[in-house]
Amino acid sequence: MNTNERRVVVAVDESEESMHALSWCLNNLFSPDTNNTLVLLYVKPPLPVHSSFDAAGYIFSNDVIKAVEKYASESVNSVMNRAEAVYRNFQNNIHVKRVVGCGDAKDVICGTVEKLEADTLVMGSHGYGFIKRALLGSVSDYCAKHVKCPVVIVKHPEEN
Amino acid sequence: MNTNERRVVVAVDESEESMHALSWCLNNLFSPDTNNTLVLLYVKPPLPVHSSFDAAGYIFSNDVIKAVEKYASESVNSVMNRAEAVYRNFQNNIHVKRVVGCGDAKDVICGTVEKLEADTLVMGSHGYGFIKRALLGSVSDYCAKHVKCPVVIVKHPEEN
Numbered sequence: 001m002n003t004n005e006r007r008v009v010v011a012v013d014e015s016e017e018s019m020h021a022l023s024w025c026l027n028n029l030f031s032p033d034t035n036n037t038l039v040l041l042y043v044k045p046p047l048p049v050h051s052s053f054d055a056a057g058y059i060f061s062n063d064v065i066k067a068v069e070k071y072a073s074e075s076v077n078s079v080m081n082r083a084e085a086v087y088r089n090f091q092n093n094i095h096v097k098r099v100v101g102c103g104d105a106k107d108v109i110c111g112t113v114e115k116l117e118a119d120t121l122v123m124g125s126h127g128y129g130f131i132k133r134a135l136l137g138s139v140s141d142y143c144a145k146h147v148k149c150p151v152v153i154v155k156h157p158e159e160n
Numbered sequence: 161m162n163t164n165e166r167r168v169v170v171a172v173d174e175s176e177e178s179m180h181a182l183s184w185c186l187n188n189l190f191s192p193d194t195n196n197t198l199v200l201l202y203v204k205p206p207l208p209v210h211s212s213f214d215a216a217g218y219i220f221s222n223d224v225i226k227a228v229e230k231y232a233s234e235s236v237n238s239v240m241n242r243a244e245a246v247y248r249n250f251q252n253n254i255h256v257k258r259v260v261g262c263g264d265a266k267d268v269i270c271g272t273v274e275k276l277e278a279d280t281l282v283m284g285s286h287g288y289g290f291i292k293r294a295l296l297g298s299v300s301d302y303c304a305k306h307v308k309c310p311v312v313i314v315k316h317p318e319e320n
């Protein structure tokens with residue numbers, strides 16, 4: 001391990017938990033005497049595929065896709081702005097990169113960690129919105145198994 | 161979170177991976193300006209239960225139990241000595257506690273983390289010796305799901 005440089009990927013999404021994970025990372029992993037790179041990774045879900053033979057979707061499919069794309073872009077901005085509000089108060093020597101991926105969250109997260117040769121991955125134990133309970137932990141479980149670097153799984157204190 | 165005190169439990173066992181997890185912890189979580197408590201947790205497996213009606217075990221059962229106990233004690237010392245060799249070179253302000261539990265590793269680890277109100281749990285993705293592959297990740301998976309604090313799962317670099 002290069003102790004003079006630390007590259008940490010934090011997977012962020014709409015959840016409070018992921019902001020808590022970011023806060024934990026800033027409080028615990030970054031020290032002033034280290035050259036820290038914080039990679040904020042947001043994963044947009046893949047666009048839905050609309051069949052042109054679908055009675056309702058035929059005319060509006062382009063509009064629907066544009067609306068979904070617009071919503072996804074707004075989500076990216078919203079999440080990144082919230083993340084900035086968390087990290088801008090930290091005085092440590094942090095270089096921030098924003099990465100936006102698209103696809104299955106677990107695959108994109110693992111792929112990004114590997115591509116960037118991250119030292120650590122930090123994430124909530126999240127399961128994405130309304131299907132959260134059904135999928136609780138699945139993304140973090142998968143990443144913990146498949147990435148090579150250490151993985152930190154942070155839970156929101158109030159959800160315990 | 162109290163930023164002036166940090167209590168980190170590191171689950172150690174016979175594996176190189178757990179020593180790597182300890183090393184990661186010392187390199188990444190402990191800073192000189194923090195009051196750090198490192199809790200080294202070793203979990204002895206529960207003693208086997210020998211039936212006095214067992215033909216082969218009847219005479220030797222006490223000897224067998226003593227031998228198992230002796231082996232377990234030697235394992236504790238061996239692991240704790242190896243851990244000490246890892247942490248004694250670190251000059252940071254670290255207070256070390258050694259805790260030895262007995263029972264099912266995942267229950268003992270989760271119970272200890274809760275009892276000590278640890279800030280973080282650090283462990284390998286280990287699966288204990290010869291059944292490692294069959295159970296890969298099961299202990300760390302369980303702990304990541306059940307403890308309230310952040311969990312760091314560290315893999316041995318050479319096992320990736």
